[in-house]
Amino acid sequence: MAAxxxxxxxxxxxVSSNLQFSLDQDTGHTxxxxxxTETEEVLRQFxxxxxxxxxxxxxxxxxxxxxxxA
Numbered sequence: 001m002a003a004x005x006x007x008x009x010x011x012x013x014x015v016s017s018n019l020q021f022s023l024d025q026d027t028g029h030t031x032x033x034x035x036x037t038e039t040e041e042v043l044r045q046f047x048x049x050x051x052x053x054x055x056x057x058x059x060x061x062x063x064x065x066x067x068x069x070a
Contacts, residue, residue, distance in 0.1 A: 001023050001028070001030070002023050004021075004030075005021040005022050005023050005030060008021040009021050009022075018034055018035050018036070018037050018043075019032060019033070019034055019035070020032070020033045020035055021033075024052055026052075026055075026056050026059070027052055027055045027056060027059065029047060029052065029055065031045060031046070031047065031052070032045070032046045033045045033046075
């Protein structure tokens with residue numbers, strides 16, 4: 001998955017330098033960021049940081065539930 005994100009980044013840099021692809025290590029989700037090429041500011045991100053935080057929390061809660069049942 002990380003190799004796919006790197007490949008997508010390389011392709012997008014040849015076409016347009018304002019999209020970045022990465023892999024969120026905690027959730028395994030692909031993250032797409034639209035970057036202002038002059039200021040390097042993140043204009044948009046999919047999924048948002050809030051959604052990634054919710055996903056991480058759900059993963060932790062599932063882990064706790066499984067540990068309690070075991």
